[in-house]
Amino acid sequence: MKQEEAFDLLNDQLKDIPKAEIRSLSLAVLPRLMNVLDNNMAKCTHCKKFSNEGEAFVANIRPLFKQDIATIKRFDQWAEETQKHLKHTHQQHVKGRITSSFTTIGMLCGVSLGLLASLVNGTEMMIANASIGWAFGMLIGYSGGKLKENKLKLKNKLY
Known part of the structure; x- marks a missing residue:
């Protein structure tokens, strides 16, 4: 069909x-x-x-x-x-699934790195560092996911 x-x-x-x-x-x-x-x-x-x-x-x-x-x-x-x-x-993937997965992983890594930086530096700005890490992680994950999906799209492996 x-x-x-x-x-x-x-x-x-x-x-x-x-x-x-x-x-x-x-x-x-x-x-x-x-x-x-x-x-x-x-x-x-x-x-x-x-x-x-x-x-x-x-x-x-x-x-x-x-x-x-x-x-x-x-x-x-x-x-x-x-x-x-x-x-x-x-090797065919649903459009959007890779980007959403990369974005989620990026956000988790960004928050973790932000909190780790706060613990290492001993600052009291944990929420600010976690928020900044979340934002950067989201941007990096989204960009990485889009790049991966674009490569798959060129190979006709995305639906």
Whole structure:
């Protein structure tokens, strides 16, 4: 199933669903995920299987919004397994995930270094040093993540 087809099917079914609910299930990536599976299924039996399962979800997405716990769990498990398969087998990554991971790691490292600097210097400005470290860590992590994603995008390894 191509990205446009999945997008149209989902839009038809989700007209009356609030945007916040749609975002909570990360459905924005679903059409791109289906497109990647469609592109890989000719040469990969796992992608074909994941594509068939995904088409069933796309064709009938409404149960996810009716608080059907079993369906939600099946969808989450399918999405997670599919993304793991694409990452490990085809080296394809979800757009934004690397940047967010790098940013989070950068913030944690920045706060840690800021607090460590306060302890080493014996200053009483721990909150200020932690905040400055957080800001620098966020900037460095975000920049590093964007650079990595841009390299992957050039290799067509980002969806």
